[in-house]
Amino acid sequence: MSSCKFINTPALLLDLEIVQRNARLMLDRCQKLGVQLRPHMKTHKTLECADIMTGGSRRCIVVSTLAEASFYADRGYDDILYAYPLPFDKVERCAQLSERLSLFHVLLDNSLALQQLKKRPLSHGKIWHTAGVELTGIYAHCGNTYGCKGEEQIKAVAQQTTAITLQFMEKLKAIGIQGPKSSIGSTPSCSHPVPEMAMLSEVHPGNYVFYDVQQSLIGSCKLEDVAVRVLTRVIGHYPHRNQLLVDCGWTALSLDGGGRLPTGYAIIEGHPELKLTSMTQEHGRVEPISGELDFSQFPLGSVLTFIPHHACATAAMHPVYYVHSKGKIVDTWKPTRGW
Amino acid sequence: MSSCKFINTPALLLDLEIVQRNARLMLDRCQKLGVQLRPHMKTHKTLECADIMTGGSRRCIVVSTLAEASFYADRGYDDILYAYPLPFDKVERCAQLSERLSLFHVLLDNSLALQQLKKRPLSHGKIWHTAGVELTGIYAHCGNTYGCKGEEQIKAVAQQTTAITLQFMEKLKAIGIQGPKSSIGSTPSCSHPVPEMAMLSEVHPGNYVFYDVQQSLIGSCKLEDVAVRVLTRVIGHYPHRNQLLVDCGWTALSLDGGGRLPTGYAIIEGHPELKLTSMTQEHGRVEPISGELDFSQFPLGSVLTFIPHHACATAAMHPVYYVHSKGKIVDTWKPTRGW
Numbered sequence: 001m002s003s004c005k006f007i008n009t010p011a012l013l014l015d016l017e018i019v020q021r022n023a024r025l026m027l028d029r030c031q032k033l034g035v036q037l038r039p040h041m042k043t044h045k046t047l048e049c050a051d052i053m054t055g056g057s058r059r060c061i062v063v064s065t066l067a068e069a070s071f072y073a074d075r076g077y078d079d080i081l082y083a084y085p086l087p088f089d090k091v092e093r094c095a096q097l098s099e100r101l102s103l104f105h106v107l108l109d110n111s112l113a114l115q116q117l118k119k120r121p122l123s124h125g126k127i128w129h130t131a132g133v134e135l136t137g138i139y140a141h142c143g144n145t146y147g148c149k150g151e152e153q154i155k156a157v158a159q160q161t162t163a164i165t166l167q168f169m170e171k172l173k174a175i176g177i178q179g180p181k182s183s184i185g186s187t188p189s190c191s192h193p194v195p196e197m198a199m200l201s202e203v204h205p206g207n208y209v210f211y212d213v214q215q216s217l218i219g220s221c222k223l224e225d226v227a228v229r230v231l232t233r234v235i236g237h238y239p240h241r242n243q244l245l246v247d248c249g250w251t252a253l254s255l256d257g258g259g260r261l262p263t264g265y266a267i268i269e270g271h272p273e274l275k276l277t278s279m280t281q282e283h284g285r286v287e288p289i290s291g292e293l294d295f296s297q298f299p300l301g302s303v304l305t306f307i308p309h310h311a312c313a314t315a316a317m318h319p320v321y322y323v324h325s326k327g328k329i330v331d332t333w334k335p336t337r338g339w
Numbered sequence: 340m341s342s343c344k345f346i347n348t349p350a351l352l353l354d355l356e357i358v359q360r361n362a363r364l365m366l367d368r369c370q371k372l373g374v375q376l377r378p379h380m381k382t383h384k385t386l387e388c389a390d391i392m393t394g395g396s397r398r399c400i401v402v403s404t405l406a407e408a409s410f411y412a413d414r415g416y417d418d419i420l421y422a423y424p425l426p427f428d429k430v431e432r433c434a435q436l437s438e439r440l441s442l443f444h445v446l447l448d449n450s451l452a453l454q455q456l457k458k459r460p461l462s463h464g465k466i467w468h469t470a471g472v473e474l475t476g477i478y479a480h481c482g483n484t485y486g487c488k489g490e491e492q493i494k495a496v497a498q499q500t501t502a503i504t505l506q507f508m509e510k511l512k513a514i515g516i517q518g519p520k521s522s523i524g525s526t527p528s529c530s531h532p533v534p535e536m537a538m539l540s541e542v543h544p545g546n547y548v549f550y551d552v553q554q555s556l557i558g559s560c561k562l563e564d565v566a567v568r569v570l571t572r573v574i575g576h577y578p579h580r581n582q583l584l585v586d587c588g589w590t591a592l593s594l595d596g597g598g599r600l601p602t603g604y605a606i607i608e609g610h611p612e613l614k615l616t617s618m619t620q621e622h623g624r625v626e627p628i629s630g631e632l633d634f635s636q637f638p639l640g641s642v643l644t645f646i647p648h649h650a651c652a653t654a655a656m657h658p659v660y661y662v663h664s665k666g667k668i669v670d671t672w673k674p675t676r677g678w
Contacts, residue, residue, distance in 0.1 A: 006428075008428050008429060008432075008678060009426070009428060009678075010678060011678075042620060042621075064620060064621050065621065066347075084574075084586075084621065085574045085575045085584065086574070087348070087572055087574050087586050087640075088572070088574075088639065088640035089345075089346075089347050089348060089572060089640070090347060093347075109575060110575070110576065110639065112639050112640075113639070143619075233426055233427070233428060235423075235424045235425070235426050235427075236424045236448060236449070237449065245424065247423075247426050250593075250595075250652065251655055252678075254589075254594070255593070255594040255595060255597075255652075256589075256594060258594075258597055280482075281381060281403060281651055281652075281655075282381075282403050282404065282423065300427065300449065300451050300452070301426075301427035301428070301451075312620055313589065313594075313620075316590055316620075316656070317655075318677070319676045319677045320677065337658045338657070338658040338659065339347060339348075339349060339350075339591075
């Protein structure tokens with residue numbers, strides 16, 4: 001990452017080749033399985049990464065906020081699913097998106113929410129795409145894959161979630177409701193899909209485009225599949241504390257993971273002997289896991305790279321991502337924020 | 340907060356009267372003590388709040404990033420202290436700020452950093468305001484006040500930090516270095532200053548303008564002095580889990596505090612019986628501390644307000660702050676972000 005070393009730190013770096021490879025593998029995996037991939041945008045919230053994840057179609061995505069929905073709608077995206085139990089204060093904004101787009105899907109998990117939608121009929125002959133008004137599909141997340149260790153456990157959860165979802169579809173069919181789609185998917189289950197998932201209509205993972213330490217520990221990926229880093233510099237030597245000070249605090253990494261990794265809040269690339277023990281708003285404290293630190297190895301001003309515990313949480317802290325390819329910064333991506 | 344209930348959630352709310360009162364009390368306290376207040380901007384990073392904290396002078400502030408320094412310099416601020424061990428990649432940006440402003444102070448804690456400054460002489464007859472080139476002052480933070488419980492412990496730390504700083508000034512004097520300023524200060528120590536602090540030149544607290552649950556537990560303030568809230572709505576009822584789902588996840592509150600309060604990740608205003616047990620990116624899970632939840636008290640769509648554990652961490656998650664006065668939204672403040 002030769003040119004990367006000249007950018008001001010802290011900075012979020014993305015390896016473009018790995019991002020593209022992760023996206024391509026997921027598209028291929030879903031095509032082979034015969035299910036539609038509806039990638040989630042919540043991890044990155046940028047136009048450029050969305051284009052890579054959709055293979056350029058600009059169709060069929062999931063978002064976690066209406067800020068994301070508007071951001072993508074403004075940039076020519078359509079068929080957007082707002083994967084959130086309908087917030088009553090946002091019915092009007094959802095209505096406007098439904099009227100503006102060919103397909104905007106909302107989620108309901110109670111009858112009161114359905115009443116809220118019925119109170120706001122859509123213009124232009126549009127209908128609400130959801131449950132009841134038009135039941136478009138059934139959506140499950142299988143977030144319990146995040147408690148898994150290894151492919152076998154992930155597959156067991158994926159199988160169970162698929163089975164429950166398909167059983168529910170059968171019950172709907174039995175009472176005369178036919179045709180709704182079924183969608184499950186977290187990054188772990190979609191990284192190791194089970195054959196039964198072929199019976200679903202869609203899957204909706206998101207984190208896979210970056211991956212992170214957490215996903216590598218779950219078994220979704222290998223550490224070399226992680227596309228995201230935080231670049232930081234050594235700004236202090238404190239031999240009396242056996243500590244380096246670096247310019248990456250929780251504003252650049254987030255507190256996700258609570259420092260419970262053997263290497264603390266992150267993995268320090270190329271330095272398995274080091275631990276990021278704590279952070280303040282703008283500082284990180286790096287110590288050896290054991291023994292005395294050789295400060296001459298880490299001159300003031302030298303660069304360290306952190307592999308984050310949770311890419312979604314780390315990316316959420318950055319107003320710009322620096323995208324590199326073969327050691328050169330080739331682009332900067334700007335995410336949308338807020339709600 | 341009548342009109343506040345109509346804004347989309349999650350949202351960061353600031354009580355203007357409390358912000359003004361906290362700022363006024365600190366200005367008065369420092370005037371009475373005879374030390375210069377140099378308020379820290381890192382908690383809020385907005386123009387409007389800086390104006391309140393400086394009493395409109397737009398002079399004599401501390402910042403934690405060069406993004407903040409430039410933001411304030413662009414808006415007519417001067418006498419800015421960049422409270423950070425000099426990062427070598429940012430010498431040029433610091434030089435430009437030094438040339439542009441009447442007073443821009445940088446911190447050094449090693450001789451290599453001094454060499455870096457000497458390699459970049461300033462134009463327009465300017466000099467570096469720091470150690471060596473021109474030793475402007477000695478700066479200490481007394482971050483160990485954050486381990487305190489109550490006024491007595493805070494005062495002991497404040498006294499100790501003041502004593503050590505003044506002893507160091509004496510040593511400088513003994514070797515012929517006269518005139519540099521001395522500055523200490525965290526929100527706890529400046530909320531309960533000891534008389535010895537009158538011998539310092541400056542203090543530099545920041546969080547006090549908002550305060551938070553952490554500060555109330557330390558004893559810096561009372562809970563009614565906390566100016567900041569996160570507004571959230573109930574979006575799900577899950578009786579089988581004895582849980583409410585709310586639309587505030589870690590993107591709106593941060594993970595600061597690790598959920599270790601008796602009430603979890605925040606205090607839920609007016610509901611000491613409730614606990615924010617966990618959060619995902621956009622959801623929070625609220626449970627009773629004990630017993631069965633009475634769901635009829637918390638209808639879908641109803642509003643809850645969270646008092647954050649750490650105001651700096653929560654504010655860092657928001658692209659806009661909603662400012663209210665006597666129940667009406669009167670302003671929106673937009674912070675600067677990044678580095």
